[in-house]
Amino acid sequence: MATKKQKNWWVYLILFAGILLMLIPLLVTIISSFKTTREITGNFFGLPEEWTLANYLRLFEDGVIQYFGNSALITILAVGLIIAIIPMAAFAIARHMDRKKSFAIMYMLLIIGIFVPFQVIMIPMTKLMSQLGLSNITGLVLLYLAYAVPQTLFLYVGYIKTIVPKDMDEAAAIDGCGKFTMYWRIIFPLMKPMHATVLIINALWVWNDFLLPLLVLNKDQKMWTMPLFQYNYQGMYFSDYGPSFASYVVGIIPILIVYLIFQKNIISGMTSGAVK
Known part of the structure; x- marks a missing residue:
């Protein structure tokens, strides 16, 4: 058989x-x-006749470290703010939306942004950031935080309503914990699988994103991210493929390491956060 x-x-x-x-x-x-x-x-698919680091050396001579650092800084700040701020809003909404219509309405208004195409708001957003003097790294980080709200809030609210029981709030209150202490010491650590999921999703997005940096940062070469650098670098050396491939490898390695570290928690976080 x-x-x-x-x-x-x-x-x-x-x-x-x-x-x-x-x-x-x-x-x-x-x-x-x-x-x-x-x-x-x-011989595109063949092995090299002689393995050489010349492409990487040229890449570092052309200032890849600066653009790598810009991408790293933007990714760390954006993902850090997303994980620090959005779960707090999600916790408040998850605990009150069943009893107060205002929280339910707020939740619906926030997650409806998932269905708004970026092309609709692209030009107004660019003009607004320019008028506010935020066509820089700070402005880009704030944009990533704003655009992450709909999807991330949806995941966190579903996770809290499914995995984190209200009994914990009552037990913490009996022990003398205030709302803020209860959230940071009890609720926030319980959301580690969802934190890992959100970290991977948003880190991949922010690190690899091309369109937002192109709209916000392209005026100043010193603020370029890795995707912007790769795009312009390929344009400058369109007939020299070696350094371009080296830049792709440099861009892949950090996010691959982050994924391997947190991948164990991704599936549990996604399935739990999408139940409700």
């Missing part, structure tokens, strides 16, 4: 094919970063 694994061999075959589809472009990018442009154009 065939086992269940033998019957589902085609499932493993599809998964293996999917893994190859994801890994092959990554491996080609990494290998190409150690090849000369002549080797890339002559």
Whole structure:
């Protein structure tokens, strides 16, 4: 009698094919970063005749550290503010929306932003940021915080209503904890799986985002992020592919490390936060 694994061999075959589809472009990018442009154009999928770090050395000479630092700073600040501020709003809404219509209305108005296409607000947003003098890193971080509210609030509210019982609030109150103390010492630590999920989702978005930095930061080269640098770098050296591939590898490594660290908590956070 065939086992269940033998019957589902085609499932493993599809998964293996999917893994190859994801890994092959990554491996080609990494290998190409150690090849000369002549080797890339002559034998794109082959191994380099001689492994070289010249592409990376040239990349560092062209100031990649500054743009890497800009992206890192923006990502850390934006994700830090998202995780520090939005869960507080989510906790207040989750605890009161069933009893007070004002909280339910506020919640609906905030998450309705999920359905607003970015193209609709792109031009007004750019003009407003320019008029406020926020066409800089500070303004970009605030924009990321604002745009993260709908989806992140939805996830946190669902997680709190599903996973964090109200009995904990009452037990903490009996022990003499105020609202603020109760939230930071009891409720906030209980949301670690959702924190990990939100961190990965938003870190990936902020680190790889191209359009918002293009609209807000493109006027000043010193404030470029890694995607902006890669876009302009490829334009400057359109016939020299080696340094471009090296810049892609440098941009991939940090977010890949963050994902590997927090990936254990992602699935539990996503499934729990999307129940209600």
